[in-house]
Amino acid sequence: xxxxxxxxxxxxxxxxxxxxxxxxxxxxxxxxxxxxxxxxxxxxxxxxxxxxxxxxxxxxxxxxxxxxxxxxxxxxxxxxxxxxxxxxxxxxxxxxxxxxxxxxxxxxxxxxxxxxxxxxxxxxxxxxxxxxxxxxxxxxxxxxxxxxxxxxxxxxxxxxxxxxxxxxxxxxxxxxxxxxxxxxxxxxxxxxxxxxxxxxxxxxxxxxxxxxxxxxxxxxxxxxxxxxxxxxxxxxxxxxxxxxxxxxxxxxxxxxxxxxxxxxxxxxxxxxxxxxxxxxxxxxxxxxxxxxx
Numbered sequence: 001x002x003x004x005x006x007x008x009x010x011x012x013x014x015x016x017x018x019x020x021x022x023x024x025x026x027x028x029x030x031x032x033x034x035x036x037x038x039x040x041x042x043x044x045x046x047x048x049x050x051x052x053x054x055x056x057x058x059x060x061x062x063x064x065x066x067x068x069x070x071x072x073x074x075x076x077x078x079x080x081x082x083x084x085x086x087x088x089x090x091x092x093x094x095x096x097x098x099x100x101x102x103x104x105x106x107x108x109x110x111x112x113x114x115x116x117x118x119x120x121x122x123x124x125x126x127x128x129x130x131x132x133x134x135x136x137x138x139x140x141x142x143x144x145x146x147x148x149x150x151x152x153x154x155x156x157x158x159x160x161x162x163x164x165x166x167x168x169x170x171x172x173x174x175x176x177x178x179x180x181x182x183x184x185x186x187x188x189x190x191x192x193x194x195x196x197x198x199x200x201x202x203x204x205x206x207x208x209x210x211x212x213x214x215x216x217x218x219x220x221x222x223x224x225x226x227x228x229x230x231x232x233x234x235x236x237x238x239x240x241x242x243x244x245x246x247x248x249x250x251x252x253x254x255x256x257x258x259x260x261x262x263x264x265x266x267x268x269x270x271x272x273x274x275x276x277x278x279x280x281x282x283x284x285x286x287x288x289x290x291x292x293x
Contacts, residue, residue, distance in 0.1 A: 014158065015061075152213070155189055168228050190283035218263040
């Protein structure tokens with residue numbers, strides 16, 4: 001494998017950890033809308049073609065996306081333009097240049113009606129525009145670029161961006177009421193661990209196709225908030241007086257519907273012989289240790 005990798009969306013939360021993890025192993029070229037080696041809009045098909053043809057990467061990692069779930073619901077045309085058409089532009093450029101593509105997708109392609117967790121072979125039925133637009137991106141990638149890894153993940157948090165645990169801790173520090181949804185269950189995932197999985201997929205020459213990659217275990221948003229507060233209190237970051245109140249999804253008004261249970265099972269990682277990520281509580285502990293809070 002050539003050692004050149006193009007990371008699109010390198011300035012985002014996941015992109016930052018991907019670049020940090022990949023830097024010792026590959027010659028990285030970074031791209032994003034606002035900073036990087038290349039300034040790039042993934043919906044500009046000609047700019048994408050020029051960038052990929054110029055860099056000549058062995059692999060392109062598409063970390064850029066419109067991930068604001070409620071924003072996608074309010075602006076569906078923008079969601080599809082970025083998450084579907086943008087993915088198609090990148091996939092087409094990769095196919096033309098002979099590059100492999102890693103496309104990051106989401107648990108929100110599922111409707112949450114299944115218990116026990118979703119495998120890579122379960123039929124997607126998204127509830128919201130975000131999930132539907134990412135699913136459309138998946139379909140475009142499959143049709144246009146045969147040499148691809150689609151990696152579905154969930155509930156991402158990381159050091160380099162806005163995330164749920166950081167929001168909870170900031171609210172606790174400010175003494176704001178902590179009312180957290182407890183009837184949505186998913187797979188909280190640390191971006192550093194997701195970056196490791198992507199690296200292992202590439203270095204292990206895993207078969208092309210669709211993979212689920214999340215931290216092990218499952219939790220509600222309330223569970224994550226409680227664990228974040230507990231860990232912060234143990235480290236002396238918060239007082240022992242912080243209290244959280246569990247609420248129902250119907251009590252938290254938002255434009256987009258969320259799946260009730262979108263836990264991802266990682267059957268294809270297991271079959272490919274790739275080590276499954278650690279438990280989400282262990283990952284969250286490291287996140288808080290690294291957080292400049």
